[in-house]
Amino acid sequence: MKNYLSSMVIFSFIFMSCNSAAQISTADKKIDAKVDSVLKLMTLDEKIGQMVLYTSGWDVTGPTLKSDYIDDIRNGKCGNIFNAHTVEYVRKLQKIAVEESRLGIPLLFGYDVIHGHKTIFPISLGESASWDLKAIEKSARIAATEAAASGLNWTFAPMVDISVEPRWGRVSEGAGEDPFLGSQIAAARVRGFQGNNLADTTTVLACVKHFAAYGAPLAGRDYNTVDMSQRVFLDVYLPPYKSAIDAGALSVMSSFNEFDGVPATGNRYLLTEILRNQLGFKGFVVSDYTSVNEMVHHGVVANEEEAALLAIKAGLDMDMQGEVYAKYLKKLIEKGLIDEKTIDQSVRRILSVKFKLGLFDDPYRYCNEAREKRTIYAPEHLEAAFDVAKRSMVLLKNENNILPLKKGEKIAVIGELANSKRDLLGSWKAAGDWNFIKSILDELKEYNGEKNVLYAEGCKKMGDDRTGFAQAMATARRADKIVMVIGEDAEWTGEAASRSNINIPGVQTELLEQLKTLNKPIVVVLMNGRPLVLAEENKLADAILEAWFPGTMGGKAVTHVLFGEYNPSGKLTMTFPLNLGQVPIFYYEKNTGRPIYLGNDKYKSKYLDSPNDPLFPFGFGLSYTTFEYSDITLSTNELQQDGNIRASVTVTNTGKRDGEEVVQCYVRDLVGSVTRPVKELKGFEKIFLKAGESKKVSFTITPDLLSFHRQDMTYGTEPGDFKMFIGGNSRDVKETSFKLIN
Ligand code: NOJ
Numbered sequence: 001m002k003n004y005l006s007s008m009v010i011f012s013f014i015f016m017s018c019n020s021a022a023q024i025s026t027a028d029k030k031i032d033a034k035v036d037s038v039l040k041l042m043t044l045d046e047k048i049g050q051m052v053l054y055t056s057g058w059d060v061t062g063p064t065l066k067s068d069y070i071d072d073i074r075n076g077k078c079g080n081i082f083n084a085h086t087v088e089y090v091r092k093l094q095k096i097a098v099e100e101s102r103l104g105i106p107l108l109f110g111y112d113v114i115h116g117h118k119t120i121f122p123i124s125l126g127e128s129a130s131w132d133l134k135a136i137e138k139s140a141r142i143a144a145t146e147a148a149a150s151g152l153n154w155t156f157a158p159m160v161d162i163s164v165e166p167r168w169g170r171v172s173e174g175a176g177e178d179p180f181l182g183s184q185i186a187a188a189r190v191r192g193f194q195g196n197n198l199a200d201t202t203t204v205l206a207c208v209k210h211f212a213a214y215g216a217p218l219a220g221r222d223y224n225t226v227d228m229s230q231r232v233f234l235d236v237y238l239p240p241y242k243s244a245i246d247a248g249a250l251s252v253m254s255s256f257n258e259f260d261g262v263p264a265t266g267n268r269y270l271l272t273e274i275l276r277n278q279l280g281f282k283g284f285v286v287s288d289y290t291s292v293n294e295m296v297h298h299g300v301v302a303n304e305e306e307a308a309l310l311a312i313k314a315g316l317d318m319d320m321q322g323e324v325y326a327k328y329l330k331k332l333i334e335k336g337l338i339d340e341k342t343i344d345q346s347v348r349r350i351l352s353v354k355f356k357l358g359l360f361d362d363p364y365r366y367c368n369e370a371r372e373k374r375t376i377y378a379p380e381h382l383e384a385a386f387d388v389a390k391r392s393m394v395l396l397k398n399e400n401n402i403l404p405l406k407k408g409e410k411i412a413v414i415g416e417l418a419n420s421k422r423d424l425l426g427s428w429k430a431a432g433d434w435n436f437i438k439s440i441l442d443e444l445k446e447y448n449g450e451k452n453v454l455y456a457e458g459c460k461k462m463g464d465d466r467t468g469f470a471q472a473m474a475t476a477r478r479a480d481k482i483v484m485v486i487g488e489d490a491e492w493t494g495e496a497a498s499r500s501n502i503n504i505p506g507v508q509t510e511l512l513e514q515l516k517t518l519n520k521p522i523v524v525v526l527m528n529g530r531p532l533v534l535a536e537e538n539k540l541a542d543a544i545l546e547a548w549f550p551g552t553m554g555g556k557a558v559t560h561v562l563f564g565e566y567n568p569s570g571k572l573t574m575t576f577p578l579n580l581g582q583v584p585i586f587y588y589e590k591n592t593g594r595p596i597y598l599g600n601d602k603y604k605s606k607y608l609d610s611p612n613d614p615l616f617p618f619g620f621g622l623s624y625t626t627f628e629y630s631d632i633t634l635s636t637n638e639l640q641q642d643g644n645i646r647a648s649v650t651v652t653n654t655g656k657r658d659g660e661e662v663v664q665c666y667v668r669d670l671v672g673s674v675t676r677p678v679k680e681l682k683g684f685e686k687i688f689l690k691a692g693e694s695k696k697v698s699f700t701i702t703p704d705l706l707s708f709h710r711q712d713m714t715y716g717t718e719p720g721d722f723k724m725f726i727g728g729n730s731r732d733v734k735e736t737s738f739k740l741i742n
Helices: 002-012 021-039 044-050 069-074 087-100 124-128 133-149 169-173 179-194 230-237 239-246 268-278 294-298 304-314 324-334 340-356 369-375 379-392 440-448 469-477 508-516 535-540 554-562
Strands: 052-055 080-082 108-111 207-211 251-254 284-286 394-398 411-414 453-456 481-487 522-527 543-546 627-629 645-653 659-669 680-689 694-701 720-727 733-740
Touching (some): 021 340, 044 052, 044 340, 069 087, 087 369, 124 133, 124 179, 124 379, 133 179, 133 369, 133 379, 179 239, 179 680, 207 239, 230 239, 251 268, 268 304, 284 340, 294 304, 304 324, 304 340, 324 340, 411 440, 411 469, 453 469, 469 508, 508 522, 508 535, 522 535, 543 554, 627 659, 645 659, 645 720, 659 694, 680 694, 694 720
Parallel strands (some): 052 080, 080 108, 207 251, 411 453, 411 481, 481 522
Antiparallel strands (some): 627 645, 645 694, 659 680, 659 720, 720 733
């Protein structure tokens, strides 16, 4: 108590709230002054304590746990905690920091609130398929509101890693393969998490991860080596991190992988030259889980002391769970290997964020039981989760319009996943609770009537047990249509969940094959966290609905899409390959010197045993209605360096239902000092069209959008000829051309 009182005296003269946006720059200066006044009071040990982050062990998100973190909080040796939530628990830990540590500096509380905290939204890859920035921002806003009501003030999101590697389980956490779309989504998520004001008690600090290039592990194996050219890094992988930082994210997490031979956590090029000097990042950088220690295994340092030195010199401010900073930073200063000023700089960054969050004003500002109670699972949150889940789903096939189903039709529902609540939530389900939610089967019964929904599990999502096949066949015989829900176990996606084959696991497809012999219409509903190879299923099913792991309200969302209460509008944000051998496959490939369209002879860039084309291209997704595109008209076909081109198409809903379409605009730079992709997304708009309605959609192309890293590594444009494409996916497009004038 004595310490608490003395710290209250210290802090009472330096606290001032600064909520108005107009005061921001003055507020920043005031914060700097406050930070300095705190820093002056701190011992070296206390400073290092601020650079330390430990897991509470409430949730296990990595390989190690630490039992004595409570003492460390008390002794000022741990300034930040993750994996602790609920007002009750956070208050308990915060109280120790504020009342029992010498200076009473409040703790940051972090958690992986990736796609919802309690109310779980679709996995991030699914959300990206909505191409709906407002919906995505809202989802992050709600996640932040619930997290903040549970005592948290920091989320380890957004994950903005571009990836073209479906074997890598973590594609489920990102926004897919495209840098342009990925950048817009990254910014939307940061806006959602942080709002306009970090001090608002419904917002949390965002953490952009994983810096950098974590999405490109060789062979898709998690944590594996990344080896890419600087040009690809700068043009393809870096933009979403930049966009998130420009949107105001104040923390960044370093990645596990190496980059150009040096692990990201100790990589000065990444953490200082790029992140701080080029992107102008002003917040703090936290390592990933024990990634400082892991530099020993990477083989760039001989021991943990050297790891601490490499990391701090690279620009890493906070050590997650590794205890390396805690053990070695002081020693390194004593040995004269680093200056205390370096430590001060990191501590300043961390304290500054704590001030911005308002934690010094009131360390318990995220700890209000009444607010927690009324916020968690608020009806409007569940409604939003339902809405986003519907928007995320992608209709991949709909032969003879067998979807939507008609109310009252007798359907046989088959598959373990149809009856699974846990899997609906996907990986990184945060504090999501599946016990009270409804499965797809529950919702189908509720909507279509118990007697019209027959269920047989048939088989598990994994394993080779076929004993349920007979019952599934008998059940299916009694129905008009078959709805089979197949896919992956949620635990087979996300971190440490790489796969060497990306088929539907187990005997699910074998059962589908048997069901096909009944000659009844078959609808496949997919639950999965990555692009899968669906060549077989595509032959067997009449309709395929990609539902991802759709979250708390996923069962109802699937039901409403299947029955046409909602007309599907999602479009893929990762290419779905025809077979595994095509991986990595993505739409912005290069032409090569021997493109296949020059004639399909032996010496072309192709496979002997497979087409080059994917099964479902980037941007693809059907609707229960159809859309027709007019030719493209351009405001001019000469783009001046200080000008722009308006490219327009008229899109018509030619079907009988109202629906939404994601209109996509791509360009190709035909000749460059370095080779250029065959297509690059440069604009998109999701529009709603009533049946029969037409709308003109326009995109503005500026030279800025055509910039890239040229042969000499300068960033800018090159004059010359361009193609432009507009359509409903990256393959089926209208085409025109224009010139960029010098
Ligand atoms: C490791 C993961 O790579 C990272 O994304 C996550 O935020 C941390 N663990 C903390 O759980």
